[in-house]
Amino acid sequence: SAVISQKPSRDICQRGTSLTIQCQVDSQVTMMFWYRQQPGQSLTLIATANQGSEATYESGFVIDKFPISRPNLTFSTLTVSNMSPEDSSIYLCSVALGHRSYEQYFGPGTRLTVT
């Protein structure tokens, strides 16, 4: 397994601002992912963070709203831009350690509240 950390663990932000969430892994991984868990809902994949190329976004998520960086094999960031109260969620990063991209291990999450 891997040790995955996220910063910040929680934040309260005002609408219209942006927040960047960091995800750090203690070993090199090829695939990293970002999920959102809205209150009372299940986890939903936002995008796959690819090292050396642009992120791949799922339907309903766009780069302008959720820009992602993946500068190396142990680190990624997700920015939630121009926030509104509807963005209040838990944001989680995950990594795939083996060749199966769907066998994923999750970080502790970032709880975001937008006022």
Next chain:
Amino acid sequence: AQSVSQHNHHVILSEAASLELGCNYSYGGTVNLFWYVQYPGQHLQLLLKYFSGDPLVKGIKGFEAEFIKSKFSFNLRKPSVQWSDTAEYFCAVNYGGSQGNLIFGKGTKLSVKP
């Protein structure tokens, strides 16, 4: 649309009771199946997984799950729960080996009374 259903929102059991949490998925093709657990104050942990082979999968802490293809189900079981099993349990499905995408159920909160 591909989806995952967990039928029980909140289950309350006494210690030593048997547990079965339901999970159904919507697609009849190749699937990869997972159960995750989130203990209070902790992050999601992989409890068990199924890719192929024996449909009865054993995971950590005495949990097991059975893949029944004809019922599109992957129910989680434990013969005798403990207070320390109090947590939220999430079923997740990857459809057809599609790159990375896990579809999660809404989760089942399990409360075990001592």
